[in-house]
Amino acid sequence: MTRSQTPPMIRMTGIRKAYRLHRKLFAPVEELVAVNDLSLEVAAGETVGLVGESGCGKSTAVSIMLGLLKPDRGEVEIAGRKIGALSVDERVRLIQPVFQNPNASLNPVKRIASLIGQPLHLHGGENVKAEVARMLDLVGLPARLADAYPGELSGGQRQRVAIARALILKPRVLICDEPTSALDVSVQAQIINLLLSLKSEFGLTMVFVSHNLAVVEHLADRVAVMYLGQKVEEAPTDALFDGAQHPYTKALLAATLLPDPETGMPEQLIGAAPADPFATYAGCRFAPRCREVQESCHTTEQTLRRLGASSVRCTIAGQKGRVGAAEPKPSGCS
Amino acid sequence: MTDMMLDIKNLQVSIPTDRGTLNAVRGVDLSISAGKTLCLVGESGCGKSLTATAIIGLLPRYAKVTTERFAMAGQDLTARTEARLAKMRGRDVAMIFQDPTSTLNPTLTIGRQLTEGVMRAERLSRKEADARAIEMLDRVGIANPAARLVQYPHGFSGGQRQRIMIASALMGRPKLLIADEPTTALDVTIQAQILALLDELQSDLGLSLLLITHDLGVVASIADEVAVMYAGRIAERAPVKDLFRAPQHPYTRGLLAAIPVPGQTPRGSELPAIPGRVPGLVGPLKGCAFRDRCSFAGEICGQDPVPGHAPAPGRFVECHKAAEVAA
Numbered sequence: 266m267t268r269s270q271t272p273p274m275i276r277m278t279g280i281r282k283a284y285r286l287h288r289k290l291f292a293p294v295e296e297l298v299a300v301n302d303l304s305l306e307v308a309a310g311e312t313v314g315l316v317g318e319s320g321c322g323k324s325t326a327v328s329i330m331l332g333l334l335k336p337d338r339g340e341v342e343i344a345g346r347k348i349g350a351l352s353v354d355e356r357v358r359l360i361q362p363v364f365q366n367p368n369a370s371l372n373p374v375k376r377i378a379s380l381i382g383q384p385l386h387l388h389g390g391e392n393v394k395a396e397v398a399r400m401l402d403l404v405g406l407p408a409r410l411a412d413a414y415p416g417e418l419s420g421g422q423r424q425r426v427a428i429a430r431a432l433i434l435k436p437r438v439l440i441c442d443e444p445t446s447a448l449d450v451s452v453q454a455q456i457i458n459l460l461l462s463l464k465s466e467f468g469l470t471m472v473f474v475s476h477n478l479a480v481v482e483h484l485a486d487r488v489a490v491m492y493l494g495q496k497v498e499e500a501p502t503d504a505l506f507d508g509a510q511h512p513y514t515k516a517l518l519a520a521t522l523l524p525d526p527e528t529g530m531p532e533q534l535i536g537a538a539p540a541d542p543f544a545t546y547a548g549c550r551f552a553p554r555c556r557e558v559q560e561s562c563h564t565t566e567q568t569l570r571r572l573g574a575s576s577v578r579c580t581i582a583g584q585k586g587r588v589g590a591a592e593p594k595p596s597g598c599s
Numbered sequence: 600m601t602d603m604m605l606d607i608k609n610l611q612v613s614i615p616t617d618r619g620t621l622n623a624v625r626g627v628d629l630s631i632s633a634g635k636t637l638c639l640v641g642e643s644g645c646g647k648s649l650t651a652t653a654i655i656g657l658l659p660r661y662a663k664v665t666t667e668r669f670a671m672a673g674q675d676l677t678a679r680t681e682a683r684l685a686k687m688r689g690r691d692v693a694m695i696f697q698d699p700t701s702t703l704n705p706t707l708t709i710g711r712q713l714t715e716g717v718m719r720a721e722r723l724s725r726k727e728a729d730a731r732a733i734e735m736l737d738r739v740g741i742a743n744p745a746a747r748l749v750q751y752p753h754g755f756s757g758g759q760r761q762r763i764m765i766a767s768a769l770m771g772r773p774k775l776l777i778a779d780e781p782t783t784a785l786d787v788t789i790q791a792q793i794l795a796l797l798d799e800l801q802s803d804l805g806l807s808l809l810l811i812t813h814d815l816g817v818v819a820s821i822a823d824e825v826a827v828m829y830a831g832r833i834a835e836r837a838p839v840k841d842l843f844r845a846p847q848h849p850y851t852r853g854l855l856a857a858i859p860v861p862g863q864t865p866r867g868s869e870l871p872a873i874p875g876r877v878p879g880l881v882g883p884l885k886g887c888a889f890r891d892r893c894s895f896a897g898e899i900c901g902q903d904p905v906p907g908h909a910p911a912p913g914r915f916v917e918c919h920k921a922a923e924v925a926a
Contacts, residue, residue, distance in 0.1 A: 318786035319757075419876045420643070449642035449813060454857035454872035461867055476787060483859035483866060506861050520791040522816025524858050526839045530798060530820050531791040537740065539756035 272345035274438055274470040275307040275330060275360075280339035282325055288543060297542050299325040301494040303339070309437070312464065312471040314485030314502070316478060316517070320542055322494040323474050327442050330472065332356050344437065354388055361431035365443035367423035371415040377401075378411035381429045388434060400429040404459060421452035428459065438470045439463075445480060457483065478521045482506055490514045493540050493550040496569065497578045504574035510582040511575075512557045549579065557581060604775050604807035605631040605654070608668040612649050615661060619881045623649050625831035629809075631775070631824075636801060636808040638818040638839075640854075641828035644877055647811045650828070651777050654809070655694050656684035672774050689716050693768035697780040699760035703752040709736075709763055710748030717770045735766035739796060758789035765796065775807045776800075782817060794821055815858060819843060824913070827851045830878055830888035836915040847916040847925055849893045887919060895920045 280303040283296045300322040307313045315323050328334035329341060332348045341348040343359050351359070361384075364370045371380055381400050382393040390396065401408055404425040415423055424444060431439060441460065445453040457480065464471055475481050481488055482502055489499040490511065498511040509515045516534035536554035549555070552562040559581055567578045577583075612624035624646040631637045639647045653664045654671075656679065669677045672691045676683060696702045704712055713735065714728035723731065729748060736744035739762040752760055761781060768776055778797065782790035798821055801808050812818060818825055822839040827848065835848035846852045853873040864870070875892040878884065886901035887893070893900070899919045908921045918924060 318788065421876070450815070450854055451642060451857050451873035452876075454859075454870035455874075457859070458869050458872055461869065478787075479859050479861055482861040483864060483868075483870070502866065516788055520787040521861075522787075522790075522814065522820050523860060524815040524819050524843060524855060525860075526819045526822070526843050528819065530795055533788075533791050533795060535788045537758070537792060539758065 271309065272342065273306040274309040274311070274344055275305065275472065276340075276342040277303060277305045277326075277330065278340045279304060280326070280329055280336045280341070282329060282334065282336050295543055298494050299542070300329070300336070303494075303496055305489060305496070307470055307472060309470055310468050311487065312473055312485045314481035314488040315472060315474045315491065316476060316481055316488060317491035318476060318540075320493070320540065321491040323491055324442060326491070327362070327440055327472070327474055331360060331362055331440055357384060357388060357436070358434050359436055360438040360440060361434065361436040363424075363427050363431050363439060363441045363444045366447050367420065367427045368415070368447075370427055371423060373415050375414070376411070377406075377413050377415070377418070377426055380415070380426060381433060384430060385433050390434070396433060400433050403432070403463070404429045419452070420448050421455055424448060424456050425459065428463070432463065432467075435467075438472070440472045440474075442474045443476070446475065446477065453480070460484065478517060490517065493542055495550060495578060497551065498575055500575035508573065510572050510577040511579050512555045512582070513551050516556070602633045603630055603670065604633045604672060605629065605809070606668065606670040607654070607666055609666060610650060610653060610669075611665045612646070612653050612658065613663045616881065621881050622884070623831055623880055624653065625880075625884070627828070627831070627833055629826065629833070631807045631809060633774070633807055634801070634805045635823045636810060636821055637824045637826060638822035639809065639811045639826050639828060640813065640815065640818050642813055642877065645828045646831040647828050648779055651694070651779050651809060651811050655688060655692055655777055656681075657694070689720055689771040689773070691773055692775040692777065693771060693773040694777040694779065695761070695764045695768045695781050698784045699757065699764045700752070700784075702764060703760055705752050708749050708751055713748075713763070713767050713770055720771060731770060732766070735769045736763070738769065738800070739763070739766045741766070757785055758792060761785060761793050762796065765800070769800070769804075773806070775809065777809045777811070779811045780813070781810070783812070783814070790817075797821065815854065827854070830884070831880055832888065832917065833915070834889065834917055838913055841911065841914060847910055847914070847921060848918055849895050849920075849924055850889050852924075853892070895924055
């Protein structure tokens, strides 16, 4: 995190977003806090991985980052400007998304050329045709596919179309929400390679949302782990994979399956009780499933603090070890 | 061959489509020893799910299924009539699917869904069937099972629903369990729990397990043997450690190389992706189906038949260039 004179490309501060819904028909309205007190900074040219399980709030966070959803509280700044103050035209030229499922995000009755060219067309670009041809080449699609429909393409090719469409306005930030989860491994590797080469070619800033830790490890400079709406740990990628501090991060890493039969069954470091997003917690939200839980965890409000290279939302992390045994102090980004 | 739970030779599945006949499974040989786990691994469209569905006899009528030999639990079922298959389903063989949310009926209680099959097949009374259901729910780690029989699926989390599906598959005390991507819809921490459960059930009950997956991490954690499928055929088959240590088919090698491994693959390095895409399977296919994507491919690879080799006991690889690849 370089705090030089230039502002970070993305700065989210104290974001909270709650959905009000009925848990059952005729039940009273309840509040589901999807994202709570989320702060995240992404420097220009940096790739930050956002990981966590379903329901942890990563997709809500992404929607807020893209300006598609208004937070209840908190601020989002892109390239130093508040996202609410940007016009749509300005916003789309700064930040663009690539979503998980290209089958759902591409209109099946439009031709590839028109899908890729649409953002440029809508936002008053010129030479749409030439630009589309350039984009097709850039993402490694043959020019003849310009007249094809999405249904004629394979899953990997469709994801290339989605990437071309996101990049045609030359944004500075690309938000990838599980861009390879719907793809086969051989194709996943192709898309990862494409993202890597585009990033270095254009100096893109990337936020990469995924539940696949191996993919995140490969792409990200820094990783933020979310659990039930909160960031529970954030660290440079190496630090996170070499020495995770939060019990939830440790459980995630232990559950990640490696293509190596010698490692055997994954170790289970997490209780079977499912996470309940409606519950209110006086203390740690992870405490009901935590293997390292102590009595105080249920009652002590958890705040982010620095521990070694990490920022951790856990009062007991690092207690036994010597690593970064500095006294807990609230971190700058909480 | 009495210890063979499943023994299939030359399974073919073809499906008529508007564009011609889709030869989705093009001659698959599979066998599973009693009490062992075979993982059938491959990418979308390779025919792995159709193979499994054909084994349990749940393919729609318009799908044409033929086999040279089909034996399960010591019985020869080569002449597969619907009546014989129906008798076998649920008792000798049971299946669990990828998404427990869509396979459980949301309008029926868990108890009703678990007991329906055995009450019909084994003519159990309501009381006996409920007792069996409670036993199985307990087995798969659902707490307080008796009270939960009257609940509906929405009252359970995704991981619990998959446990219920497993309990449901166990109701007829099958000898072979087919699991089609049982953990793909689940979070990683829940996936670890379900895999551990399957592993435990298998050793406790002596089940044979046919697990279908695209995830080589799942394969590495649970398989005894692995069959890698590509374009409707088994490209390679090997004991799990051999497969990961020394893959012999270029496709297997490509798959393994394409996965980033934390701590091993240098960050941000270009991954060795497999170029191109899977061939279409409508109509006849000549020679090796992988040759357009294969770095070893030569002229000979266009020829039929692609020879099968057994480089070591228990291993099989189908490749014209097997000797060159192994070198």
